[in-house]
Amino acid sequence: MSSAQEMLAISPGVLRTAVDSGLVTAEQAQGLRELEQARAQVREAEPHDDEKFRFISGFSDIFVTIGLGLFLGALGYFSGNAVGNAGMFAVIAAASWLLAEYFTRRQRMALPSIVLLLVYAGAVFFTVAEAFNPSLGFGLGLGNHGGLPIVIAGLVTAVATALHYRRFRVPVTIAAGVASLVASAVGVLFMIVPDFAEQAAKPLLLACGLAVFTLAMRFDLSDPQRQTRRTDIAFWLHMLAALLIVHPLISGLVGDGGSDVVSAWSILAIFVGLALVALVVDRRAILVSGLSYAGFAFGALVVKAGLSDSVVPLTMLVLGALVLLLSAGWHALRRAILSLLPGALAHRLPAHT
Incomplete structure (x- = not known):
């Protein structure tokens, strides 16, 4: 087999791994794909609209993630007793970074990398918020100093996640950094118009x-x-966007x-x-994120109805049926909708096919 034929035998997954590991650039990988298309003349249509998302690479990912949860949880307990809440979060953030040096940078384990990044970002946020005002209660309150602690914590977290991405290149990092900027935006709102912030927060979240x-x-x-890697980054951003869009739309329907x-x-x-x-x-992630919040909303409605109103469980039944129908007919439905667009x-x- 010639070298050109061997290059043609390289699968898209191998090319993607090569780009992620730095063996080739994204432009070089694209050049190889274009070469394959030119030599093949006619490329057989493939289901590109399937979301190829790497969540776990094997059961070892789950095993390691359990270990990380146990270790970081115990570490937080002992450090919290010794140095307080702010110190505890700082220790967890540092430990998460050091653990990522092995499990993310060296072992390239998908699920542990995601968990470590989320723990790192959350720990950095709470470290800054707690250090700025310990009376906030884990950085979640907005009362004592308006939204200033949240603004500062969000901005610091955005910088911290940018440094993390530069080092480890975990796709979810971008969404975590954007989420911290959204938190800062909400904090600014509570600083500027504290009396009107509750009403303005929903439109702000929708805009974000x-x-x-x-x-x-x-x-x-x-x-x-x-x-x-851009497709994985987009996946997490779509998850975040769906939550930010659905929350202000649904929250007013429950309890108000x-x-x-x-x-x-x-x-x-x-x-x-x-x-x-x-x-x-072509992003099922939008539905997953929206459905998660809808589930909580329906739960609130069930409690509110006292389980006596059949409308809520009936609507949940319809919602579940809709999900199943979408799963079974995704490609056909998408082709039909795309045919209506310019x-x-x-x-x-x-992934247009």
């Missing part, structure tokens, strides 16, 4: 969600074949008056809207 969705689409459109019937079917209508968007951009737009969307 739409901005995050736009950023996610930039990553998606820059890698329509979903072969590089109105009948359970209207609330339940309104939640269902929002989910159908998310389903249409998810089909167009051709120029449809061909720019990710």
Whole structure:
């Protein structure tokens, strides 16, 4: 077999791993793909619209993650007793970084890398918030000093996650950094208009969600074949965007008056809207994120209805059926929706076939 034929035998997964490990650049990998397309003349259509997401590489990922949870939990307990809350979070942040040096940088384990990054980002945030004002209660309060501790904690966390990404290149890092900036934006709101902040927070979160969705689409459109790290970055950004968009839309339907019937079917209508968007951009992550929040909302409605109103469980049944139907007919439904869009737009969307 010639060297050219051997290059053609390289699978997309191998090329993607080579790009992630730095063996070749994204441009070189794309050049190899274009060479394969030119030599093959006609490339057989593949289900590119499947979201290829690396969550675990084997059971060892789960095993290590359990160990990390036990170790970091115990470390937080003992350090908290010794140096207080701020010191405890600082110790956890430092330990998470050091553990990532082995499990992320050397072993390249997917699930432990995700967990370590999320723990690191959260620990940095709470370290700064607690150090600024210990009376905030783990950095979550907004009362004593307005939103200033949250603003500072969010900005510091954004810088810390940027440094983490430069070192470890974990895709979820971008979403964590963006989430910290959203927290800072909410903190600024509570600083500027504390009396009106509660009412203005929902529109702000919705606007932030739409901005995050736009950023996610930039990553998606820059890698329509979903072969590089950008597609994983977009995955997490879509998850974050869906939560930010769904929360202000649904939270007002639960506990703020109105009948359970209207609330339940309104939640269902929002989910159908998310389903249409998810089909167009080919991101099931949007549905997963939205469905998670919808589940909590339905739970609140069940409690509110005292289990006597059949509308809520009926709507949950419809919601579950919708998820199953989308799963079974995803490709056909997406082709039908794309056929209704302008051709120029449809061909720019990710994984168009």
